[in-house]
Structure formats: C-alpha cells, structure tokens
Amino acid sequence: MKQSSLRQRVLRSKWRIALRELNEVWAGMERTSTLPDLAEYAALRRGTPAGANEIRALLTGSTALLLAFHVTEGPVVTFGVTGADRELRVVRNPYAGRMARTPAPHPGQTPRTPKELTSRFLADAHEDFASLLAPVLRWSEPADIICLVPHGPLHQVPLGALDIDLGDGTVGPLITRNPVVYLPSASTLRHVRARTRPRKETRRARAIVVADTMTAAPVVHGRLQAADLAARFGACVLSGAEVTMERVLAALDEQGRMDLLHLACHGFFDSEEPLRSGVHLAGDDLLTAADILELRLDADLVALAACDSGLGGHRPGDELIGLTRSLLYAGAASVLVTLWKVEEISTMLLLREFYARWEAGASKAESLRQAQLSVSAVHPDQLISYHQEISADLSAADVGTRRQLDRGFADALLKARRFAEANTAYEELLASAASDSPESLELTALLARSRRASRATPASTAYRPYADPYYWAGFTLVGSWE
Incomplete structure (x- = not known):
C-alpha cells in the first residue's frame, strides 16, 4: 500500500x-x-475556455446564436449566447440516457446497408435530442446563424437535420429555418472569428483539389468534382499516381494562402487511434490527422468529401480528436466534413450546388443549407439527367470506369423507380459479370428487387429519391459560417 x-x-x-x-x-x-x-x-x-462575456463580444455584429450543450448523467444543460445578450441563458433538459452513437450494427446483428443503419441512428437521435433545439425558436429569428457546440455523443449527431416543431404548425429539420454551423468547443470561436475573411458578392477561389487517388478503388464522382472545381475556380487538380504525400505537401507550400482545399478521395476513421484517421493518397501514402497537425494551412475552407471524415475520439475536457480538429488546429477557418459513409451521387449533387452558391457570394452555412434542401428535393428525372451527363463527360473512360458508370446508372434507374429500364440495365451487367462472383450475386439480388418492385403500385409523382436524410444530413460545416 x-x-x-x-x-x-x-x-x-x-x-x-x-x-x-x-x-x-x-x-x-x-x-x-x-x-x-x-x-x-x-x-x-x-484550449483556454471562453467565458460568456468573451463569446458575446465575438458574436457582436453578427446575427448568430451560439448554443453550447453539456451532457450529464441527468439533464442536458444548454447555454445560449448572442452578441446582443446581457446575460447567459440556461435551459436544463431531461436526458433519456441512450448515448447516440455512430451508425454500426449491434453485436450479433446481420450488417445492414449504410442507409438502414443511418436511418436507425437518426431515429434514436431524434428521440433523444430533438427537444434540445427548442430554445432556437425562442432565442433566434428565421435565417439567423445557429452555431452549435456539441458535447459528448452530440458530436456525432447532425442536430440541424433533426425534425423539430418549427413553430408555424409545421415539422421539419432545423435547416429549413436556419443555417447551421458547428464548433468543437466554444473556445474555438476565437479562432473562427480571427480567420473569417470578408464576404464577396462573387468568388474566384484559389483552390487545390486532391481527387481519385487510389487506382484500385477509383472515385469516379470525385474525378467529376475535380473537373467541376477546375472549371469553376481554376483549381489546381492533383489526381491519380501523382498524389503522393510529397506532392501534396509541395502543392500546399506553393499555394500558400488559399480559399479552398478539396479532398475527394477515400477516407477512414480509426476509432482506437483517432489521430491515425485520414485519407488515402497514391500508393501506400496516407494523410492522417497526426500529419495535418504538423502543417500550417492558411485555408478559408477545407472540404472532405470522404467517408467518416468528421468523426473524432473523445478525450477528457471534451477534446474531439480527428481530422476536423486537426484541420482547425492547422489553420483552416472552416471544414466541411461527413459524419457517415456518404453515397457518391448525392454527394456530387450536393457539393456542386454548394460550390455554385458559395461562388455566387452566399455564406458557407447558407450555401450548405440550400444544397442540402436541394438534394432532398431532387426529382427522379434530374437524377437520370445527371447520369446521362456524366456518361457523356466520361465517354472515353477505361473499361472499369465505364462499368462503374453503367452500374451507377442502373442503380439510379431503380432509385428513380423506372423499373423496366432498370431491369434491362441489370440484365446487361449480369450477362458480363463473372459467374458466382460477389458482383454477380449482388446484381442478381438487385435485378430480383427491381422485378418485384415493377409489379407493385407505380410511384407517386411526389416521390423524391434523396428525401431520406441519409443522403444529405451527414455533411456538416465546422468553424466559420461566413
């Protein structure tokens, strides 16, 4: 002893x-x-904590409401501050105790699709946490910026996408009323305000795009994102075998101050060692959160169009370690990240809308809000038109890419509920697939699903293929909202 x-x-x-x-x-x-x-x-x-007076001063001159949450074993305590407040507002909410988690199968459960997992996760999150957003209606006006500071399990919940009573007799996600931005902690507001750049009516960005870095696992839509950004902003595009760690670091050093760093490549999250989370570059090179901590990034926005890019590991003092925090530490004013595995086509549509609005002069928070609402309202015909457009753009693509595009088009036809055409597309793909291969088995199941659906009642004209929050709610803006 x-x-x-x-x-x-x-x-x-x-x-x-x-x-x-x-x-x-x-x-x-x-x-x-x-x-x-x-x-x-x-x-x-x-990480010196920011007090209410400092936060109030930092918010002065903006229309932002900052809501900071603290999850306890009993209630969730919500603190509210605006630049015009004379005192700190405090609300205590009962807490169900079911810790919201990243979508994942329960032990012993047959793995589900990402969409099914996310739907279950969001349903649980709505039951546990939607009531936390009630103060927004009392403390803000429509179109005000809502700056959310999560705590504990809330870091992994897209609070802005949860359905709430909007106060006008309707129910819908918070983003239908207000643009939403997140902060890892209230103290990072200092960094956000210090690095916020003046808004422009139109924007010609200095940009670097890193895309489609793994030849063994091509990201076709990432390649299209790169082409769109090169045309829109004159971005420097790094893709394929040239995207080594050395090349990326050299490009960042050459560019210096930039408006945008866009990463359209495969990402990963290491739950055991969050600082090892990162994105795959060419060959065996990785760009991890630990690597990013050693950089100095003078970037207005870093966009991570990659799976699980926004997740982090919790540490005492509510320290969230992962790509998002690392990028803010490295100097980014704001980071656009995803909270779960994202679907490529809806991601492409969302980012194209986001960049179009940002280029036109809208704030990042408003651009994301409008992009998410736009994707949720996509009509089936728009989805088919998009596939026809990209098929024409990549008409000279290699055989593997063409097959990936053909599979994407078949899936789009099924999603658009054009079943007869989907049946034909799946049959053609199945005819050229290796017998008893995983691809063959998957195509057989999809063909059977399409045939069954074709015998059901025709789809309503109000049907929207991306209305489910899985397709758009995972994107969150962290940091500066301007």
Whole structure:
C-alpha cells in the first residue's frame, strides 16, 4: 500500500510539472510571438475556455446564436449566447440516457446497408435530442446563424437535420429555418472569428483539389468534382499516381494562402487511434490527422468529401480528436466534413450546388443549407439527367470506369423507380459479370428487387429519391459560417 501511494504521489508530481511546463510554453508563444498566426495557434492548442462575456463580444455584429450543450448523467444543460445578450441563458433538459452513437450494427446483428443503419441512428437521435433545439425558436429569428457546440455523443449527431416543431404548425429539420454551423468547443470561436475573411458578392477561389487517388478503388464522382472545381475556380487538380504525400505537401507550400482545399478521395476513421484517421493518397501514402497537425494551412475552407471524415475520439475536457480538429488546429477557418459513409451521387449533387452558391457570394452555412434542401428535393428525372451527363463527360473512360458508370446508372434507374429500364440495365451487367462472383450475386439480388418492385403500385409523382436524410444530413460545416 505504501509503495502504491508513493508511486501515485510521484506520478501526480510529474504530471503537475509537465502541465506547468506546457502552459509556460503556450504562454511564451502567445506573449513573445511577433507572428499573429503563431500566437493564435498557441492559444487554440492551449484550449483556454471562453467565458460568456468573451463569446458575446465575438458574436457582436453578427446575427448568430451560439448554443453550447453539456451532457450529464441527468439533464442536458444548454447555454445560449448572442452578441446582443446581457446575460447567459440556461435551459436544463431531461436526458433519456441512450448515448447516440455512430451508425454500426449491434453485436450479433446481420450488417445492414449504410442507409438502414443511418436511418436507425437518426431515429434514436431524434428521440433523444430533438427537444434540445427548442430554445432556437425562442432565442433566434428565421435565417439567423445557429452555431452549435456539441458535447459528448452530440458530436456525432447532425442536430440541424433533426425534425423539430418549427413553430408555424409545421415539422421539419432545423435547416429549413436556419443555417447551421458547428464548433468543437466554444473556445474555438476565437479562432473562427480571427480567420473569417470578408464576404464577396462573387468568388474566384484559389483552390487545390486532391481527387481519385487510389487506382484500385477509383472515385469516379470525385474525378467529376475535380473537373467541376477546375472549371469553376481554376483549381489546381492533383489526381491519380501523382498524389503522393510529397506532392501534396509541395502543392500546399506553393499555394500558400488559399480559399479552398478539396479532398475527394477515400477516407477512414480509426476509432482506437483517432489521430491515425485520414485519407488515402497514391500508393501506400496516407494523410492522417497526426500529419495535418504538423502543417500550417492558411485555408478559408477545407472540404472532405470522404467517408467518416468528421468523426473524432473523445478525450477528457471534451477534446474531439480527428481530422476536423486537426484541420482547425492547422489553420483552416472552416471544414466541411461527413459524419457517415456518404453515397457518391448525392454527394456530387450536393457539393456542386454548394460550390455554385458559395461562388455566387452566399455564406458557407447558407450555401450548405440550400444544397442540402436541394438534394432532398431532387426529382427522379434530374437524377437520370445527371447520369446521362456524366456518361457523356466520361465517354472515353477505361473499361472499369465505364462499368462503374453503367452500374451507377442502373442503380439510379431503380432509385428513380423506372423499373423496366432498370431491369434491362441489370440484365446487361449480369450477362458480363463473372459467374458466382460477389458482383454477380449482388446484381442478381438487385435485378430480383427491381422485378418485384415493377409489379407493385407505380410511384407517386411526389416521390423524391434523396428525401431520406441519409443522403444529405451527414455533411456538416465546422468553424466559420461566413
């Protein structure tokens, strides 16, 4: 017992010494640095909590309402602040205790499709957390920016996409009323406001796009995103075998200050070691959260059109470690990320709408809001038109890419409920698939599903293939809303 007690005292002493030394380093960087960026970086990494008065001052001049949540074993405590408030508003809500989680099969459960998993997750999240958004109606006006600071399980919930009573007799997601942006913690508001750039009526961005980096797993729609951004902003595009870590770092160094860094490649999340989360580059190269922490990114927006890009691991003090936090630490003013595995076509449609509105001068938060609502309202004919458009754009593509496009078109026909055409498309794909291969089995199941559906009642004219939040709610804007 004496040895154990002595060991604990030694460890506590070492911890206090290390903490004091670290604080001295941060304070010294903030106090003596002649470079504003370095002082700001030190303050952000130090994580000094922001008080209500400081938050109020940072929000002055904006129409933003900041809602910060604190999840306890009992209630969820909500703090509300605007630039015009004289005092902090506080509301306590009962909490059901069911910790919302990232979509994943329950132990022993047959794995479901990403859409089914996400639908279950959002249903649970709505039951647990939708009531937390009630103060928005009392404390803000329509079109005001709603700045949400999650805590605990709320970091993984797209609160802006949860259905709430909108106060006018209708029920719908918060984004139908207000643009929504997220912050990892209230203290990062300092960083956000310091790096916010003046709005422009129109935008010609300095941009870098990293796309379709894995030849073994092509991201066809990522390639199309790159082409769209090159045409729209004159972006520098890195794709294919050239996208090594060395090439990406060199491009970032050459560009210096930029409006946009867009990553349209495969991403991954490491739940055991969140700092190992990242995106796949060419060959075996990876760009991880730990790598990003060592960079200095002078970027207005970093967009991660990759699976699970927005997830992080929780640490004491509500520290969220992952790609999002790393990019903010590295200097990005805001980050557009996804909370779950995203569907390629709906992602392409959403990002194309988002960039069109941002280019025209809308804020990032409003651009995302409009893009999400636009995707949720896509008509079946628009989906088919998009596939015909990209098929023409990639008419000279290789055999593997053409087959991926043909499969995408067949899936689009099924989603649009044009069953006779879908049957034909799946039959043609099945005829050229290897017998008893995973692709053959999957196509057989899809063909059977399409044939069954063709015998059912025809689809309503009000049918919208991407109305389900799975297709658009996973995209969240973190950081600056301007």
